[in-house]
Amino acid sequence: GESVGLHLPTLSVQEGDNSIINCAYSNSASDYFIWYKQESGKGPQFIIDIRSNMDKRQGQRVTVLLNKTVKHLSLQIAATQPGDSAVYFCAEIVTGGGSQGNLIFGKGTKLSVKP
């Protein structure tokens, strides 16, 4: 069945270092992927997205990489800051072929940034 999972439940990095958060997905029909950040007491917040016709997309300090061959998604955060401490979720959805898919979330990775 459809599932989105994360390799590591927690990640601790030093302030200023780069962070890499990984995600595996199992539905090869998924064609749109989103990374969300959830801070304590808040709902998930959109960070960056990527469609399946791309393998890399860059935002401000964040980069998402998509490897469709191995069904792997990663989020790279450059120069990690204390404000980046949060739980990060990847999510997938099937949008093509007239499908009315729903956004399916992984379990989340908690990122802790040490000062």
Add this chain to the structure above:
Amino acid sequence: ETGVTQTPRHLVMGMTNKKSLKCEQHLGHNAMYWYKQSAKKPLELMFVYSLEERVENNSVPSRFSPECPNSSHLFLHLHTLQPEDSALYLCASSQARSYGYTFGSGTRLTVV
């Protein structure tokens, strides 16, 4: 603010109570969703409304009853809940079913 507002932020209710959660979006979206977030679990999709019509109910117990009176408002009516229903309930909206979702801050529900 994300443009999706949920009230109340916190709710404590007894198992025999009836309460409602409210969600309002100011983004002009036409799809709205209820998700349940429990500790150490992925977000679980509960209900989907598209153009004010319920299009999905993911095997949610009948003690949860959604209502979507218009495209900007979504309610979740609660009655005779169980302690295991304690969780963060998140509302989201999207421009269309195939677009990314914008979430509210959630209602932290505790059933005692």
